[in-house]
Amino acid sequence: MNFKLKIWRQTNAQTPGKLVDYDVRDISPHTSFLEMLDILNEQLLGRGEEPIAFDSDCREGICGTCALTVNGEAHGPDHPGAVCELYMRKFRDGATITIEPFRVGAFPIVKDLVIDRSPLDRIVQAGGFISARAGSAPEANSILIPKHDADLAMEAAACIGCGACAAACPNGSAMLFTAAKVSHLSLLPQGYPERESRVLKMVRVMDAEGFGNCTNTYECEAVCPAEISASFIAKLNREYARARLRKSAGE
Amino acid sequence: MIGTLDPKIPPGPLAQKWRSHRDHSRLVSPNNRRKFDIIVVGSGLAGGSAAATLGELGYRVKCFCFQDSARRAHSIAAQGGINAAKNYQNDGDSVYRLFHDTIKGGDFRSREANVYRLAEISNNIIDQCVAQGVPFAREYGGLLANRSFGGAQVSRTFYARGQTGQQLLLGCYQALCRQIARDTVRMFPQTEMLDLVIVDGQAKGIITRSLCSGKIDRHAADAVVLATGGYGNVFYLSTNARGCNVTATYRAYKRGALFANPAFTQIHPTCIPVSGEHQSKLTLMSESLRNDGRVWVPKRKEDRDKPPGEIPEQERDYYLERKYPSYGNLAPRDISSRAAKEVCDEGRGVGPGGRGVYLDFADAIKRLGEDTIRERYGNLFEVYEKITGENAYKVPMRIYPAVHYTMGGLWVDYDLMSNVPGLFVIGEANFSDHGANRLGASALMQGLADGYFILPNTLPNYLASQMGKRPSPDFPEFENAENEVRARIERLLTVNGTRSLDSFHRELGVLLWDQCGMSRHEKGLRESLQKIPELREQFWRDVRVLGSDEDFNQSLERAGRVADFLEFAELMCMDALERDESAGAHFREEHQTADGEALRDDEHHAAVFAWEFQGNGQPPKLHREPLRFETVHLTQRSYK
Known part of the structure; x- marks a missing residue:
């Protein structure tokens, strides 16, 4: 050819x-x-x-x-x-x-065709983790997780961090990337203790890095190689609203 | 000079060695840890978990990787799973059994004490990963699920779809990110280690090059940890990522670290066959597929070009089930790979060039339904379709063995320290736990055992005597190493010949695959030892590398790696020649049983072969570390 x-x-x-x-x-x-x-x-x-x-x-x-x-x-x-x-x-x-x-x-x-995607690393550094010290973990099967929740967390966790979502978005938004990590960790009981601080910090850094906002065009979902669903963006928004409300209520 | 190689195995009964060793190792107190700088090269499962854990303990860590993010290390591509001796299935598993399977799977060429420790720690790893939020597969009751893997008769493999490596790596990358945010770890992405610096006989720093700006830097530290993976790309075509290379470990070898068992390279039985000459890599189809797929070729070679559906059941040879009835399609990797080569050599291979065998899911689909198969392996079937354009739900997959993992690596003692004090080597980069053949789902286990649990407990044993001994990067040792690195780059850029890097690398790969691949013999190895130096000489005379050194220059970064492969390949063939026996993945045609299985020579070769660099153009010196088996009995491996 x-x-x-x-x-x-x-x-x-x-x-x-x-x-x-x-x-x-x-x-x-x-x-x-x-x-x-x-x-x-x-x-x-x-x-x-x-x-x-x-x-x-x-x-x-x-x-x-x-x-x-x-x-x-x-x-x-x-x-x-x-x-x-x-x-x-x-x-x-x-x-x-x-x-x-x-x-x-x-x-x-x-x-040429090479770009600097370090902003995605900085979003994760802001809070995209569960603080679990090596040596302190409880017996694995002591934490029961419904299969549905584990499967959904896996769907979000499948993100490969390529940045295509931001490239496809007319606003240059990294919401799908951020939503995938927030959803993965907030769907699991291990992630509950840091659930609110995590989403607030990650969104703050996402904004500070100069990414745009989501206006529901779903271009991100269409190009995502890991088939991350845009419904996780809705979950991110809910997690964010919940965290803001609880924070403003002083909880 | 090196005296006898002492692995420093702790005394006492096998099951108590690790505990008693920790009880008696020296420690570094919490307020002193911040006075130590540790360099970790590599950010895969071993390096990432080590850097995160050492940072968490309070050391000051610098972590380097050549990728643009720590999350892209090649551990991410591991598909099938991670072993642990939890016995959640109540099917008779135990720490002892995982230990025994691993020793046997490695054809009795690894250390009992190391492997036992690995099996013990396997359970902690699963606990740790679950605590981090790794979304392992679960059953409806919420408990963790398991699947089976080759070389075992129990179900002990934990998995996250076909992306277990990705999920474990992201768990460890996230732990690393947490430490970066806490400022205990400084991350240097797109930075390649080009030399190791030794001061007063101890590893005290590295020389790096920024792949973005070309800037050369010196980094001094109290200890250096190499977690730079394997050297499978010496074959050019392998399942490794394009960037995987031998440079860090080979540079350390040239500075005096011993390279152990370089000839132990694993050929994975289930990869997508080579399709054309411009192919840049081979893609693995997870071994987990052999849980439900049946491997076969036609009984008669005349049938090999027939569509598989037209070959009736009685005309098919399910050769793994026939030859190894008790393990069947789950025979270990080395055995399955050689069996595939054998039937293809007989002319019964299928697909273009006759280099392929079928992996057939028709029976499993009939038994379980297409939906179940899709749930278990859906993403692998998609990958297969993308690459081959074929739908494996309808026609059998075609697979063929490909280079996948390297059991050899830098020699380390029980503390994972090389013979150079202060130089620690973890994960695939060391030689320690898999002997002559690694079992499936054990690489992830070893990487994380080394990084989360072993190194953080053994490193202080060295550091405790090193307080205040960190040299300044202005020392002449650093200056000399930097000058050598600069001279080599200059040399690569000024050859200005006619041939491309790829053409040299491909030629080397074909040579090794033919003579030092799935089977080896003395004549071929001797020929290779003639040809490799010729090819290397031609490289330095005729290679063409464009661009400058003060820039983002992908040709230059690859040039240094290919140059190292051209030296390392010789060491590999030398080791393969010296090991005058067959063991695991190292199959010497001169040494086989009547039915074609690997025939070991325990009397002469139950030893680790560790090679010491003696200078350019000089043959390296061989050291042998005898392997002593006090718990398991050496037997002819049988999976029949």
């Missing part, structure tokens, strides 16, 4: 970038999207041009490292799945494909 590629090239955060045209030829339909970029990079190297910088690691959709906008869609057209799970058989032969980084105000571009 042959493709015309338009790829975002940018030296660093300070320099403006632009789309550059490339051609790739004789690509097997069984090639993954990132392998197609590997092939292009080999060709660039052969011509003495600097390869295109893009991030990836596990290449099986779980580490959340890869982050490309393909033809305007975060992670490309094959949902649900990260762009490393996208295969060229999903494209038409001869197609033109535009490849850009995730476009989020809070994620500065490092180089």
